[in-house]
Amino acid sequence: MGSSTMFALLDVLASVGRDWEALHGLEPCEVVSFETSLRTPTGAPYWDINGRKITPDAAFDEAPVPDLVIVPDLHVDPSAGLPEDMLTAADWIAGLSASGAVVTSVCTGALVVAASGILNGKDATTHWGVADALARQYPDVRVQRERVLVPAGEGHRVVTAGGASSWSDLMLYLIARYAGAETARQIAKVWLLTTHDDGQLNYASLTAGCQHDDKLIADAQAWAADHYMDATPVSGMSARSGLSERSFLRRFRRATGQSPAEYIQTLRVEEAKQMLETSDVSIDDVALEVGYSEPSSFRSAFRRKVGMSASVYRRKWRSVAPAAEV
Known part of the structure; x- marks a missing residue:
């Protein structure tokens, strides 16, 4: 795993009741004290x-027994099985959850939580690039690809967060849950944290997904x-395959998880995203460029696939690195 998210989680939790007070000349406040530790199977x-x-x-088996667990993002191949040490972590998590602990994850950490079995029958999220793998490997988990934060289960004792930077969403949620909303707002101001209220879809590469072997x-x-x-284009693909349209549709869906029409729409919207990010072409002209004869159809498809309008998307992503364009 990398270390940035993991240490950010530890640092922010340690600052509760301390840093806001220090900036205002106040004594540390112990409304809630997060006693944090970094744990691995052996502690080595x-x-x-x-x-x-x-x-x-x-190590996992050392005292005290945690009542809150956060599984950070992990560098794993989402298409392969988890390595042995992560399966050990999954077993440990299952035991803690059975004893009443709250279990949370960030990004690919959801794979370990899912392996523990405690997400079965529950909603969950993870990084948009891992969502398909999570759904495929753990079919009993209801994967919410578009969401950034998903509290689930009785008492919301399982909470999953999306991509790695959504650690900030998880932190503010947990601080508000245990220390109150005002404390969470204070910590957000100290650390300049914000939440991803527009979800994950506008970050996602729509053409990223599982690979297949159907040549x-x-x-x-x-x-x-x-x-x-x-x-x-769907008729063109079908004709190129040499299959009947019905057989091609079934085979295409089996290989990609999408119908041919859905796939074409995905390609069109992904290209439109690139044009909106890098050019000043009008939205109606973008629609025509990527294959929509009716701009209204494009706008509807874009909002459904990306979670926001094309104009809002353009404003968001054109502002990411303006200094570099000078």
């Missing part, structure tokens, strides 16, 4: 993905990448 030092040596505070469908997808703006 390890090297993170970036080559930094990390020394945990304790015929892969060929159709490659053709579609150059012809999605055509008037009838």
Whole structure:
């Protein structure tokens, strides 16, 4: 795993009741004291993905027993099974949850929580690029790809957060839950934290997804990448495959998880996103460029796929690095 999210979580929790007060010349306030520790199966030092040596505070089986667990983002191949040490973590989490602990995760940490079984039958989220893998590996989990924060279960004793930067959403949620909304607002101001109220969809690459081994469908997808703006690209893909339209539709959905029409719409909206980010072409002209004869149809499809209007999307992403464009 990397270390930035993990230490950010520990640092922010440690600042509750301390940093806001220090900035205002007040004595530390112990309304709620988060006693944090970094734990691994053995407690032995390890090297993170970036080559930094990390020394945990304790092993899983050491006292005290946690009543709140946060699984940070993990550097794993989402298409493969979890390594042994993470399965050990999943078993530990299952036991803690059964004893009443609150279990939370950030980003790919949801894979470990899902492996524990405590997400079965519950809503959950993770990074948009991992959502398909989570749903495929743990079909009893109701994956909410678009959401940033999902409290679930009785008493909301399981909470999952989306991409790695959504650690801030989780932090503010937990601080408000245990120390009150005013304390959460104070911490947000001290750390300049904000929440991702517009969800994850506008960050997602719509064409990212699971790989497949169907060469015929892969060929159709490659053709579609150059012809999605055509008037009838689905018919073109079907004809290229040599299959009947009905057989092609079934095979395409089996390989990609989408119908051919949904896939074409995904390609069109993804290209529109790039044009909105990098050009001043009007939204109606963008619609025409990517294959929509009716701008209203484009606007509806864009909002459904991205979670916001095309104009709001353009304003958001054109402002990301304005200094670099000078």
